Amino acid sequence: MLTKFRGATLMPEATLSSCSAYCAAPRREDIPPGEVLCKYCGAKCCCYFALPIDKPKDWQDFDYVRWYLLHERAAVFTEEGCWYLLVQNRCKHLGDDNLCGIYETRPQICRDYTTENCEYSDDWVYDHLLETPEQVEEYAEALLGPREGGSRRGPRPQSPIPNP
Ligand code: SF4
Ligand code: SF4
DSSP states (O other), rough: OSSSSOOOOOOOOOOOOOOGGGGOOOGGSSSTOOOOGGGGGGGGSSSSEEEEEEOOOSHHHHHHHHHTTTTTTEEEEEEEEEEEEEEOOOOOOOOSOBBTEEEEEEHHHHHHOOGOOOSSSOOOOOOOOOOOOOHHHHHHHHHSSSSSSSOOOOOOOSSSSOOO
């Protein structure tokens, strides 16, 4: 699961090449003693941020959530009843070598985040994950019933083969 307010203590020694490198990362317990965990992680914690949002209660609230998800790389997830806006985007100061480019002046949130309880081994499991406006509409409809004035979900895709 994601940490709500996260940052990174990305160590200067970290050398892996991409945010997706953690997919093949060794297990935390298999890291040799004395090694820095970040060296084996694709800077996972520097590649997104997540912020708490109000739990949507009516169609107006869900319309805001739908608006979030009209933006690229945005998603919304829930964890233990709380709602979060997730934006998957690399920090602009994360170098191609996955080193922090502003290590000496990195924000406090990055300084506070330590490898001890970090998300290195987390499985990215959510209670709910909404990634598209259509999913929001569907979720809201299931919760609130049909929207007044009709659904704003797009029409079902038509078959490319014309009827004879
Ligand atoms: S998720 Fe943990 S191991 Fe990976 S870069 Fe962040 S602090 Fe280091
Ligand atoms: S400032 Fe540095 S440690 Fe913080 S998110 Fe950006 S690259 Fe990571």
